[in-house]
Amino acid sequence: MKINDVILQAITKIVVFIILTLAVYLFFSGHHTPGGGFVGGLVLASAFVLLCLAYDVETVQKGIPFDFKYVAALGALIMLIVGLGSIVFDVPFLSQSFTSMESSLFGKIEISTVTLFEAGVALSVVGVVVTIILSISKDV
């Protein structure tokens, strides 16, 4: 018997965008307040998991055609490259630097290398969480 999941699918279509917005917000707020790449990544991953629940894995994979193992590896690679950058500038590994600039839209914003590192963290978390969820769901 096919379960009627029209309501779940309809709500998911909207809720996913709310979750994604929250993820981006958490990601950027992590600079000075609670949040950051790890939390942002987890929330981002939960959006994918919700999609997989509402539809099925094949549909989601068709829409988002990444191998999430590679996403995790890419995230780790970004982190390492950011870390290696400090070797190029001959400062201790993982040293960070930042600057602020004026922008007409947001006012004063800070730009720092940590954000790049956090982007790597977020990608890794998304990759790992989705890989785990997909491989668990495969066997059931």
Added chain:
Amino acid sequence: MSNLVILPIIIPLIAGIIAVFLNKKVVITRGLTKIFIIANLAIVSYMTWIVFNSGSIILETGSWVAPYGIILVADPLSIVLVLTTNIVAAACAFYAPYSLSLKKEQHYFYAFYFFLISGVSGAFLTGDLFNLFVFFEVLLMASYALIVLGGDKVQLRESIKYVLINLFSSILFVTVVAFLYGVVGTVNMAQIAERVQEVEQKGVLTAIGILLFFVFGTKAALFPLYYWMPKSYIVPNPVISALFGALLTKVGIYSILRVFTLIFIHEINLTHEMFIWIAGLSMVFGIIGALSTNNIKLIVAYNVIPAIGFIIMGIGIFNQDAISGSVYYLIHDMIIKSALFLIVGVIAYVAGTSDLRKMSGLMHHYPLLGWLLFVSAFVLAGIPPFSGFIGKLLLLKGALTDEKIAIVIIALLTSLLILYSIMKIFIRGFWGEKNTTMELGKRSMKGFIGPIVFLLTFSVVLGIGAEYIYPSIDTISAYLLDPEQYIDSVLKE
């Protein structure tokens, strides 16, 4: 400040990530693995040269000064162990393509292999107790993946035990670090040492030390806590067993060596006296295990336990000779254990079985393999002039200086039985009539012998060249017995 210290940790990480991306292109991955591991070996050799000539290299990551930030310390002990790790890893990299099936290689073997090396190097290099835990987790995660690689029924059964026991000891580890942080208010090893020294290790500190010993003892497979180890080490592929046998338990023993020569050194009568008892029991029970079985892989796996016993005995005796002996034995054992695991891997492969009762007459077909096993038995048991002898000589000298006669007798008897346990493989497997039921001579040993000879060369050089190597080992033990040096180099007072 020198970014050199981070290289042995991130080069394997980068290589591992590249191996994830190239997991289906096995030929390229194999080539890159060899290039990366040799480059890493070269860098670590260069670092060793620097450390022994101009002192420890210290890196305060992210420009956060010690004791507030995370620091990495390449002191003589850790850099020598990282060097040995890379030697073993290089041999395994060349052995792996012949030993593993294509499917296993594609299932991220090389990626996890590099993550394991990265974790082990990190555990040796970190100067921070919490990061020791983190690197333990890195290497354990990689080892969980490696132990189930292939997914046989027996592997899954053993991996449950392995994962559970390691998970439990990790929980205990992080709890104990929290206890220690609650008492001394820091996780930087140099600062912990300094503060423990100020209060003369009074109060609960000794209890915390003993808890920490049990955590590391579980990882190192010491006497009451070794039961998970032998069977789970023999289920994966030989090359993975070699990595596990050579590196994982040794990280545990390194942690004991570090913590109980740097931090908890003010209640020696209690803690270190206990180590000697545990050392004796580990030797006895380990060797009984090795003698009780006819499975050649299990014989070698059980031999890990007495070796750990010898090293912990040196830490327990705690004088210069004994600590030198422990360090020497640690290096020697990492190399010879991996060589032995690789050798029995080949024997099991060519004989088609790892049961001694079903083998005989291998010598007719594989004389070279027989002699390699013969030499490694001598190295392991400590027959002069090989490396085991120098380590044991120093340990026994240290024990006799402190008049610990009982442990000397146990150690000597254990050595004899170790020789017997390995020789049993030689006598039963290699001597005797050609066995017609076994299809011998059909499987080629091509590719297997090179890495084994490479490792045995180091064992022989460690023994014969002891005169040139011993001064460095002596430097290490003098350094370990004087914790002020470590504290000063880290905290720069």
